Amino acid sequence: MGHRCCNKQKIKRGLWSPEEDDKLVTYITTHGHKSWSSVPKFAGLQRCGKSCRLRWTNYLRPDLKRGSFTVEEEQIIIDIHRILGNRWAQIAKHLPGRTDNEVKNFWNSCIKKKLISQGLDPNTHNLLSSSSHHKRNNLSYQNSNSIFILSSQMPLNTNNLIETTQTFASLPTPSTFSPSNQYQTSFNVISNDQLYVSEQEQPRSLTENISNICSTSCNENSIWVSRDDDFRDSTFEEGIKAQVEKEKEKICDEKGMKDKEVNNEKEDIEMNSCFENSNFDFGLLESVLNSEFISHDLDYMDELAWNF
DNA sequence: AACGCACCCAACCGCATCTCG
């Protein structure tokens, strides 16, 4: 067997020896890698180009971070995975010094099991136990370091209720929202494993203004909900959609790019910097989409994926 | 000490997409 791309050559497979690593590092640092298929030939390696590229990107690259994933990195992986799924290369782009392979392995060996042990489906990030989904407005607290799931039924418009689930891997610090824009509700510790917010305890204004909710956060005792004045006059769904379209048009106009397909890395970086300079809070959008539309409308997944 | 099992992770495989002539 062997790679089809290099059937004619005598190809070594398996683990790389230190000598092979030396050859590859020496060649790449001196000459770069304009064409991976020619690298083994010029570097004096009996490997295929594909294997060389993998070895370099996953192990020999000087900018790679070594060691265990930090709690912050783990959180980032969980958050982005919730949005994008198994798009390891995209996730790895948000973790400097980490490779897609590393992220994938970390997910499969650690995070996946952790989520399952916490009663979460690692694919959907929803509760594995269906019974919990029938409780209205509840916050599950699985264990001391873990996942919190806030689920509730909210009025999307006059005709429809939307069932939502928002997951927190840790309890975030409450943001410093202005008092006029925030609502607070308490939840009770029912047991060590469950925290509930009963519907009765939810302030009326929270339900009435649900279409204006833009983010939530909580600590051990409270849930904080903020709303954005920009969304005051539109429904929640319309507001999000309009904001996304507006920002995309603005950015594309600025860059002279009407097509949302961004094909090369340079343009990708420019786009990212555009997002960073934009006033629009994509983090906020992300948190909203996580809670509201992740299983509701796949078009929004695409919208979000485009931002990454 | 020997064995079996589970886990981790580097590397491979195959498919999709891109690039270039």
Added chain:
DNA sequence: GCGAGATGCGGTTGGGTGCGT
């Protein structure tokens, strides 16, 4: 537009290692 080769990506494999019996 087409085809071949190059590259990128996600899923899978299998060797090394640690741990329990």
